[in-house]
Amino acid sequence: MSTIDWTQRKAAPTASERLQVERDRLHRLVNEQYAKRMSAVALPYPQYERESWPIQLQEAQALAADPEAATPWIDACATQRGLECSELAQRILTKDSAYRFISGQLTGARQAHEDAIEALQDLEALRSYDETQGWPQA
DSSP states (O other), X not given: OOOOXXXXXXXXXXXXXXXXXXXXXXXXXXXXXHHHHHHHHHTTSOHHHHHTHHHHHHXXXXXXXXXXXXXHHHHHHXXXXXXXXXXXXXXXXXXXXXXXXXXXXXXXXXXXXXHHHHHOOOHHHHHTOOTTSSOOOO
């Protein structure tokens, strides 16, 4: 006959704890949706190119403000591509604007999901929450 060690037994989770476990699960799923969608925007570009985005943007903004600005990254890239520096700078600014827009949309959707999840006070409502809805179309 086996004995039960009652010191290891835990109390059943409270209703509040069950709600929090479900909220935590949904937040993880929402963050996965967000990461998947942001990756679709960023991952077509190689990592090293993405790492140069702040430099590209800084130089493109500098060139837009002053056509005589020093822009070593843009100069080198434009030469390799056979483009005018001003043309490349404009392309960089256009892509940056588009990226900021979609990033803002996706971040806003993620935060709206967080707010909606936190507002739900019923376990069944949380369990039926669809984290795949409400995202902008890419």
